[in-house]
Amino acid sequence: MRLILIFIIAFMYVINETKPWKLTATQRSPVIFVPGDGGSQLEAQLNKTVVPHYLCEKVSSDYFNIWLNLELLVPIIIDCFIDNMKLTYHNDTRTTTNTEGVSVRVPGWGDPFSVEYLDPSKASPGNYFKDVGNMLVNQLGYVRNLSLRGAPYDFRKAPNENGEFFIKLKQLVEETYVINNKVPITLIAHSMGGPMTLLFLQNQTQKWKNQYIKSLITLGAVWGGSVKALKVFAVGDNLGAYVLRESILRDQQITSPSLGWLLPSKYFWKDTEVLVQTQKKNYTLLDLQQFFLDINVPNGWEFRKDTEKFQANFAAPGVEMYCLHGVNVSTVERLYYKPGVTLDSYPQLILGDGDGTVNLRSLEGCLYWKTKQKQKIYHQTFAGVDHMEILRNQHVLDYIKTTLSTI
DSSP: OHHHHHHHHHHHHHHHHHHHHHHHHHHSOOEEEEOOTTOSOEEEEEBOSOOSSTTSOOBOSSOEEEETOGGGGSTTHHHHHHHHHOEEEETTTTEEEEOTTEEEEOOOTBOTHHHHBSSTTOOGGGBSSHHHHHHHHHHHOOOBTTTEEEOOOOTTSOGGGOHHHHHHHHHHHHHHHHHTTTOOEEEEEETTHHHHHHHHHHTSOHHHHHHHEEEEEEESOOTTOOHHHHHHHHHOOOTTOTTSOHHHHHHHHTTOHHHHHTSOOTTTSOTTOOSEEOSSOEEOGGGHHHHHHHTTOTHHHHHHHHHHHHHHOOOOOOSOEEEEEEESBOEEEEEEOOTTOOTTSOOEEEEESBBSSSBHHHHGGGGGGGGTOSSOEEEEEEETOOTTGGGTOHHHHHHHHHHHHHO
16 A cells, blocks of 8 residues: 555656646747748649640549659650649639549648658658748757647649638648647748738638637738739749749649739739830739730739739738848849730849848838837848749758747
């Protein structure tokens, strides 16, 4: 009996001694990553009857990684990739579908792996939230799939086709809150993930946000669109990989409604500002429909019409916020087609300030809310840090670490 009593006393002592450590670990705000355009893994399954090249696979027995699978971006095979990734827009329903015979899904809901590494093989060009995730785990004691979660989505589509994502994100926030001893969540969003998260928060009650959300940290958020979206519609983008041809990738990029959502917002650009300059005509926000007709991408205007309402609502998020972004990086402000150069040629890019992808005025959009909500908004810039480097820059990682160590 005495031995049992001693054992019980010793057991209670161990519990009491370890309990404070456990509370300290679990009281740190859990984190959910919200990725931007191109920031989620995508998987595809094929059952096609027609392919663009004889080397293209028609049928796959199971789903395979399509984004970002570097093996699919090699010459010739990239034609297969484009055909499998592009969307078809239906004007009557204002929605998109995949290429016939292609099924695309977003794997790993809730799992940070699906947004930390775009390539499941962990090939370095596919690193995304990896460095932020490793810092949280290795230095702050976060646990993947417990206190560190991921919220991937089909980034090709705009908010009007991502309704399920917003429903699932609310469920993920509440679930993560419960399994972490009811500690409010910190959302960390990059690029297009910023306005996606803003829309999510705008549609929650203040009571809900007060209970479930501790803070929002944004990295290079595209609050008011970007002129680079116009450039992508016009000539494409090589995603920073010089071995890839912009013109080839453009065939897929111009089918994504999300690109239309990222066009410059009328709330950040004046109607009189020239966005595209040519010898015969200058294009402003008021001329976008004609511009899309002139570059033979009429659906670009349809995307704009479908998504402009999401730019129009710029109500404050209603949560404590940390707005981080790069500055002093050359960023396209205007497309200039020299005399004699047609719109089917490559323009000269007139550059200004920003993070290399997003213009400064859009990055600073968060400052508008400083007087619009009672929750504090912190704003921090990082000179020379571009749109993707912000995910791995040591000064940014240190800032996030300090922030999460104190909130």
